[in-house]
Amino acid sequence: SVDFSTFTKQTGHTALDYGFVNTASTKSAITYIDGDQGILRYRGYPIEQLAKHSSYLEVAWLLLYGELPTADQLGEWDEKIRRHTLLHEDLKHFFSALPHTAHPMSVLSAATAALSTYYEGQSDPGNPEHVELNTIRMLAKLPVIAAYAHKKSIGQAFLYPDNSLSFVDNFLKLNFGNHAEPYEINPVMSRALERLLILHEDHEQNASTSTVRLVGSTGANQFSSISAGINALYGPLHGGANEAVLDMLARIRDSGESVQRFVERVKNKEDGVKLMGFGHRVYKNYDPRAKLVKESADEVLRELGVEDPLLALANELEEIALNDDYFKERRLYPNVDFYTGVIYKAMGFPTRMFTPLFAIGRLPGWLAHWREMQYDPQTKIGRPQQLYVGAGERDYPTEA
Ligand code: ACO
Numbered sequence: 001s002v003d004f005s006t007f008t009k010q011t012g013h014t015a016l017d018y019g020f021v022n023t024a025s026t027k028s029a030i031t032y033i034d035g036d037q038g039i040l041r042y043r044g045y046p047i048e049q050l051a052k053h054s055s056y057l058e059v060a061w062l063l064l065y066g067e068l069p070t071a072d073q074l075g076e077w078d079e080k081i082r083r084h085t086l087l088h089e090d091l092k093h094f095f096s097a098l099p100h101t102a103h104p105m106s107v108l109s110a111a112t113a114a115l116s117t118y119y120e121g122q123s124d125p126g127n128p129e130h131v132e133l134n135t136i137r138m139l140a141k142l143p144v145i146a147a148y149a150h151k152k153s154i155g156q157a158f159l160y161p162d163n164s165l166s167f168v169d170n171f172l173k174l175n176f177g178n179h180a181e182p183y184e185i186n187p188v189m190s191r192a193l194e195r196l197l198i199l200h201e202d203h204e205q206n207a208s209t210s211t212v213r214l215v216g217s218t219g220a221n222q223f224s225s226i227s228a229g230i231n232a233l234y235g236p237l238h239g240g241a242n243e244a245v246l247d248m249l250a251r252i253r254d255s256g257e258s259v260q261r262f263v264e265r266v267k268n269k270e271d272g273v274k275l276m277g278f279g280h281r282v283y284k285n286y287d288p289r290a291k292l293v294k295e296s297a298d299e300v301l302r303e304l305g306v307e308d309p310l311l312a313l314a315n316e317l318e319e320i321a322l323n324d325d326y327f328k329e330r331r332l333y334p335n336v337d338f339y340t341g342v343i344y345k346a347m348g349f350p351t352r353m354f355t356p357l358f359a360i361g362r363l364p365g366w367l368a369h370w371r372e373m374q375y376d377p378q379t380k381i382g383r384p385q386q387l388y389v390g391a392g393e394r395d396y397p398t399e400a
Contacts, residue, residue, distance in 0.1 A: 014387065021281070025213070025382065026205070027376075028204060029043075030043065031063075031204040033282055037285060038286050042063055043067070048288065048292065050198055055198075059198050060367075084141065085141065094114055095149075095152050098152070102149075104153060105231075105233070105240075105355050107148075107152070108146050108356050109227045109231045110227075123222065124221075125220075131374070134223065138223070138226060139364065142360060143167070143360050146171075146359065147159075148174075150349075150356075157179055159173065159178070165185075168197070175349070176348060188300065188304055189304065195292070196293065196357070202368065207235070208232040208233040208366065209365060212228065212370050214382040217382040218382075225370050226367070233358060236276070241335070242354040244277075246310070246345060248275075249341075277335055277338030283333060286333045287334065287336055289336040290334040290338055297339045297342050300347075301342070314342060340357075
């Protein structure tokens, strides 16, 4: 194996690799992807099996510690996470300072950064007890922040977490419960959300995870690093795509434009329009998560008794794209974001909550990567090279 850092220092060669298409930034033992075969495994376990049999917290443990937990370990951990769901009362004033029109992703990243101010002196990346405690704090509190961002946007009062409920049911209640009537758990919704969260938990060195690692490599604490990851996820080419897909489908429906005509505009790159929810840097075959989400979409809408013409529109778009040479030649398939929005919408989430849902899903992966980086003795501060192409030396003009 080549020690690339020594190699570049010795030879003076620098690789220019826009978008890191061919450059590995680290070794990792967390997630395996084979993009040509459409394979995704967390710690060796196929995503299909985890989505079917596991829970969000069990998978989070697996990602963080490398093995599935015993029933006792999981029970104790779940209990601890429930005990940490409360936000400091002062942090609630933070939400009052923001406009109700604020995008929940901005609120989530800002409030996550603000969380660190409550734990100064307890956030030393080199202190394993701090790291452990803040892992639990973040898993417990970020869903509450995301739900409050939602409540704020619709002008409803915040609910206290109900620690008698499971992680997912608590989250659903915080989003959809109110002070006027008891909240009824809907098992179809709980299971569907749990499944979607599992599918999002990790995806190796994607843009947001790489951001978390890069920020973490400077010695920044978990709160700051994860807040940066949330901002990276917000972009429409990454996690923001789930929101963009629904907007795209609604625009096609409202404009009356045929799906075929829309696809033609995508192919002609008219106004830079893309088929959102299609294509992936790594998958050059059907994204295995998208396959599972698509199966869920039909089932969940049926079970929830929701009819949504946008699902039919999505199916039609997929059908046309998969049979079109433009998409075939470029190996563009639906990614995880293509069908998730239809399910979130059926559950009652507004479009702007879709990416925060992705963030809650991805949180265990971010935390696992931050820790893997932290405990890897080979970690160095991330500092890419550049090839300078600007002006040569010149003199500042002075009066003659
Ligand atoms: N619609 C139309 N054309 C596309 C699409 C798309 N969604 N995605 C890629 N292409 C085209 C590009 O225009 C390019 O065509 P060209 O060779 O004629 O120039 C070719 O396919 C290769 O695409 P790149 O942009 O080079 O692929 P890259 O790996 O850099 O980008 C990305 C991957 C960002 C995901 C891209 O496919 C995209 O923008 N998709 C839409 C946004 C999206 O769904 N993002 C979510 C990704 S999954 C996730 O983050 C959870």
